[in-house]
Amino acid sequence: DAGVIQSPRHEVTEMGQEVTLRCKPISGHNSLFWYRQTMMRGLELLIYFNNNVPIDDSGMPEDRFSAKMPNASFSTLKIQPSEPRDSAVYFCASSLGQGIGEQYFGPGTRLTVT
Amino acid sequence: GESVGLHLPTLSVQEGDNSIINCAYSNSASDYFIWYKQESGKGPQFIIDIRSNMDKRQGQRVTVLLNKTVKHLSLQIAATQPGDSAVYFCAENIGGSYIPTFGRGTSLIVHP
Numbered sequence: 001d002a003g004v005i006q007s008p009r010h011e012v013t014e015m016g017q018e019v020t021l022r023c024k025p026i027s028g029h030n031s032l033f034w035y036r037q038t039m040m041r042g043l044e045l046l047i048y049f050n051n052n053v054p055i056d057d058s059g060m061p062e063d064r065f066s067a068k069m070p071n072a073s074f075s076t077l078k079i080q081p082s083e084p085r086d087s088a089v090y091f092c093a094s095s096l097g098q099g100i101g102e103q104y105f106g107p108g109t110r111l112t113v114t
Numbered sequence: 115g116e117s118v119g120l121h122l123p124t125l126s127v128q129e130g131d132n133s134i135i136n137c138a139y140s141n142s143a144s145d146y147f148i149w150y151k152q153e154s155g156k157g158p159q160f161i162i163d164i165r166s167n168m169d170k171r172q173g174q175r176v177t178v179l180l181n182k183t184v185k186h187l188s189l190q191i192a193a194t195q196p197g198d199s200a201v202y203f204c205a206e207n208i209g210g211s212y213i214p215t216f217g218r219g220t221s222l223i224v225h226p
Contacts, residue, residue, distance in 0.1 A: 004157075031212070043158070043203065043216040056213060091157050102148065103214070105157030 004106035006092050012112045018080040021109045024073055025094030033103060034067055034077050035091040043091075049075065082113045122201060124221040133191040135220045137204035142185060144206035148214065149178060149189045153200045161189070161202075191222075199224045 005024040013019055025032050034046040047057040052069045060067070064083070069075040079086055089110050093103040127133050139147070145166040150158035164171045164178045164187075171178050177190040187204050201221050205214040 042218045045213055048212060050212075093157070101146075102160040102163065103158075105159065107155075108157050 004092055004094055004104050006090075006106035006109050008109060009107060010110045010112075012114065013082055014114055015083055016081045017113075018078065019082045019086075019111060019113075021077040021090050021092075021111070023075045023077070023092030023106060025075070025092070026104055027073065029094035029096055029104070030072070031095045031097065031103075032069060032075050033093040033095075034075070035093065035105075036088045037091060037108070038088045046077070079111075082111075084113045087111055087113050122219050122221045124223060126223045126225065127194050129194060129196060129224055129226050131194055133194045133198070133222060133224075135189045135191075135202050135222060137187040137189075137217050137220075139185050139187055139204065139206045139217070140215065141206065141208050142182075143209045144185075144215075145209055146207040147178070147180065147187055148205045148207075149176075149187075150203045150205060150216075151198075151200045152203065152219070158203060194222075194224050196224045196226050198222060 004026055007022045030051050032049040035043050036046055037043045046059045047067045048055050049069045052072055065079055067077045089108045091105050091108045093105040095101055095103045148163045149161040151161050152158040162173045162176050162178050164180050169180050175192045179188045191198055199222055201219040203219045204217045207214050
């Protein structure tokens with residue numbers, strides 16, 4: 001298995017631009033998580049999907065952030081408009097079952113907003 | 115253990131030594147714990163887990179100890195190798211919650 005796949009691996013954009021991050025979970029996993037990692041705040045859960053349905057988005061910082069999971073093999077995290085404080089590494093993770101247990105993380109997308 | 119501010123606590127050891135990484139968790143209702151390893155430029159990787167009805171669990175070269183009385187978790191790595199150099203996170207799940215709470219991490223540096 002290729003593991004969780006994320007694209008792009010690096011993204012540099014200007015403030016105000018739209019950014020779309022992509023994730024392909026491990027086949028057969030039915031839980032998907034988006035995280036953000038910064039030195040200041042550590043690893044923060046943004047949103048959790050189970051069976052393609054958003055279950056908890058309380059970690060999404062504000063309306064500029066949105067996430068979708070149109071099918072079991074694809075999810076997107078969109079930031080519009082982006083701001084310099086959104087600069088971070090964004091991870092997607094997937095797991096079997098309801099989310100308790102081992103999560104498999106992707107390699108992350110390093111986002112820099114100038 | 116846990117950290118505040120910008121700098122992670124760091125543990126430096128010599129190759130071949132045993133390492134102990136500590137984590138103080140926050141919620142007495144937490145009933146499931148995981149240790150993750152994150153190498154530079156990569157996502158966190160599962161190492162070992164433990165449920166609250168256990169106080170010790172062993173894996174290959176790793177042992178996790180859980181002390182619920184003082185809400186403390188530790189990861190012991192035997193015969194530490196340079197490839198063990200990474201940031202180690204503990205994560206706790208509270209009472210069946212699907213949302214893990216991650217600690218800030220500890221940086222382990224193994225000197226050859």
